[in-house]
Amino acid sequence: MITCIKTFIKNEEGVTAVEYSVLAVLIISAIVLAMATFSTGLTAAFAAISTKLITPSA
Template identity: 45%
Template sequence: MEHIAHTVKQFLRDEDGVTAIEYGLIASLIAVVIIVSVQTVGNKLNAVFDYIQTKLVTP
């Protein structure tokens, strides 16, 4: 019984899993920021090309 209690206490003190979860959350947050940034830049770039296209087509 003492072995089980010791194992449970050791499991609760172990912070490796918590650290891995934190790194996973940080990585996913960075990925979301990158995706949103790329979409925003892409939309603005698309608007610029549309503007250029209308100016080239219209005499």
């Protein structure tokens, strides 16, 4: 049992998986932050486009 624990501690393959996970979390956080920042402007833009599409011009 002790040799299994020592082998697990010396194994460095899991480090890359952790690094990729941290990188993925940072990218997702940046995307969520950007969406939260621009959501009000996008909502207004789509509302204006919707109004122009529904209302026929004379």
